[in-house]
Amino acid sequence: MKLNRPDARNAVTRRATEAVILFAVGPNTFAIPAKEVDEIRDLHELRSIAHYTARTEVAKVKSTLVRERKTYFVVEAGQHFRLEGSKPSRVMILRNSRAAVAVDSIDRIVEIQHLLSLPHAFHGEERRWYRGLALLGDDNVVAVVDSTAFLSASELTLVQGCNRLAKGAAV
Amino acid sequence: MTPSPRVSTAHTRQFVLFPLGKKRFALTADIVAELARPDRLQKFPHTTRLLAGVLVRRGHIIPVCDVAQVLVGTDAPARKFYLIATRRFGRTLELTALPVTGECELTHAEVLPPTSRLPEYVEGLLSLDDEIVEVIDLETLIAYDSTRPRKKSASEVTA
Numbered sequence: 001m002k003l004n005r006p007d008a009r010n011a012v013t014r015r016a017t018e019a020v021i022l023f024a025v026g027p028n029t030f031a032i033p034a035k036e037v038d039e040i041r042d043l044h045e046l047r048s049i050a051h052y053t054a055r056t057e058v059a060k061v062k063s064t065l066v067r068e069r070k071t072y073f074v075v076e077a078g079q080h081f082r083l084e085g086s087k088p089s090r091v092m093i094l095r096n097s098r099a100a101v102a103v104d105s106i107d108r109i110v111e112i113q114h115l116l117s118l119p120h121a122f123h124g125e126e127r128r129w130y131r132g133l134a135l136l137g138d139d140n141v142v143a144v145v146d147s148t149a150f151l152s153a154s155e156l157t158l159v160q161g162c163n164r165l166a167k168g169a170a171v
Numbered sequence: 172m173t174p175s176p177r178v179s180t181a182h183t184r185q186f187v188l189f190p191l192g193k194k195r196f197a198l199t200a201d202i203v204a205e206l207a208r209p210d211r212l213q214k215f216p217h218t219t220r221l222l223a224g225v226l227v228r229r230g231h232i233i234p235v236c237d238v239a240q241v242l243v244g245t246d247a248p249a250r251k252f253y254l255i256a257t258r259r260f261g262r263t264l265e266l267t268a269l270p271v272t273g274e275c276e277l278t279h280a281e282v283l284p285p286t287s288r289l290p291e292y293v294e295g296l297l298s299l300d301d302e303i304v305e306v307i308d309l310e311t312l313i314a315y316d317s318t319r320p321r322k323k324s325a326s327e328v329t330a
Contacts (some may be wrong), residue, residue, distance in 0.1 A: 010232050011263075028215055081216040119225070120260035121234040121267055124218030133215075139227040143215040 010116040010133075018115070020134070020144060022107035023092065025077040026085045029142055031134060034109055036147045038095040039067075043088065043102070046074060052162040052169075061151070061159045065100060067093065072100040073159045075150045081129065099151035110136060115144060183279040186297065188304060190273040191239045192248050197278075197297055197306045198256060204266060206275050207253040221313060226253065226268050235268045241292075241315055242307070248272050256309060267309075282306060290315065 020031035021040075046063040053061050060079035065072050072093055078086025080101075088102035112134040118127060131146045151159070185200035207228065212235055214224035223237045233255065239247035250270030258267050282295035289305070292312035297304040 030215075082218070083216055116232055119232060119234045119267075120263060120265050121222060121236065121258065122217055122219050124220075126215075126217035126219065129216070133225070133232055135227065135230070135232075138230075139211070141213045141215070141225055141227060141232060 010119065012114045012116055017111050017113055019109055019111050021092070021109050022142065023077075023090075023103040024105045024107060025081060025103050026083045028081070028083065029107065030077075031110075031112065031142045031144045032092065032147055033144070036095055037092045039093040040106055041065075041091045041093065043091060046091070047166075049159075049163055049166040052166045053159060056158060056162060058151075058155050058159040058162065061155075061162075062102075064163060065091065065093075071098070071163065073098055073151060073156070073163070074100045074102050077101050077103045077150075080150060094147050094150070097147065097151070098156055099147075101147075101150055112136070112144070183281050186278055186280060186304075186306065187254065188276040188278055188297075189254050189269070189271040190275075191243045192272055194243060195276075195302065195304050196242060197280075197304045198254070198309060199306070200277060202257045202309065204255045204257055206271075207255055207268065209251060210253065223270070228255075231266070233266045233268050235270065236313060238269055238307075238309075238312055239272075241312060258309065269309075 019034040021034050021037055022029055022031055046065050048063050050062040053059050060076050061073045062076055063074045065074060074091055076086065076088060078084070078088070087104055089104060090106050091100050091102050093100045115132040115134055117132050118130055128149045129145060130143045132144050134142050134144050136142055186197040187200050187203045188195045188197050210226040210228060212224045212226065221236050221238060221240060223235045226233045226235055235253070239250065250272055252271050252273070252275070253268040254271050254275060255266050255268050258265050278299070280297040280299065283298060285293045285295055292308050292315050293305045294308040294311075295306040297306060
């Protein structure tokens with residue numbers, strides 16, 4: 001029985017077709033715009049700094065990797081999204097960023113038609129984590145991550161300090 | 172949704188009664204959009220309390236808010252339907268799905284003031300044939316801290 005149905009549609013934040021990479025963390029699938037990923041690697045050549053970040057606000061950064069003389073800080077996506085049971089096997093190096101993201105697996109690249117804004121009912125950290133939601137096919141919802149949220153400017157400063165300590169200890 | 176045979180008068184308002192286990196609660200009919208059959212609940216990580224995930228209905232994404240956790244506790248029986256209500260966020264209206272455990276009923280009734288011992292999300296009481304039904308203020312309920320000790324329900328207070 002329909003009583004009163006207002007026009008309460010999700011706002012579309014972007015209409016143009018956009019290529020996104022689907023990746024998995026635990027049982028969850030996420031999307032990240034393909035243009036925001038520079039490279040996907042396995043876990044070789046990661047250097048652990050977990051001992052230096054463990055009791056800090058950047059405990060989600062457990063390792064670094066060096067590419068073309070530039071150090072990237074690897075954020076564990078499972079910890080970023082507060083998920084348990086994540087087993088990373090791939091690292092996505094983000095473009096124009098000092099962050100890389102460790103994820104369980106890379107699924108595929110797909111094109112999304114619309115980016116829908118996150119419903120207002122969601123008011124927690126997810127408002128920072130996601131740019132919005134996308135529909136894959138008719139009814140599969142996937143969260144489109146905001147790649148800048150993986151490592152904020154203040155988190156970068158903190159983790160750079162941890163990395164200096166780690167390097168100092170290694171000398 | 173079943174319409175009730177009760178007669179409307181100048182003092183009565185329209186409500187949708189919804190069951191959660193053995194109890195029924197009421198929402199003012201103004202904010203109820205429809206009763207929907209079960210849909211696939213889809214989840215993604217978030218930190219907003221009570222939100223269980225989202226539904227996709229007619230191409231729209233509708234958040235699912237499991238208010239049973241607050242109203243009847245964590246041992247509520249399986250929810251069979253979704254009561255879809257409208258929430259206002261500033262100037263924006265947004266649909267929210269509330270899982271309920273059975274068929275809903277549309278009724279006219281006069282609202283009685285709540286007793287002071289009831290939780291603040293109870294905005295009034297309906298005295299129906301053989302039951303007292305709490306009228307729920309949805310926004311207050313969703314903001315309610317369910318970790319606080321639960322106050323007695325209307326039926327417990329009147330018993």
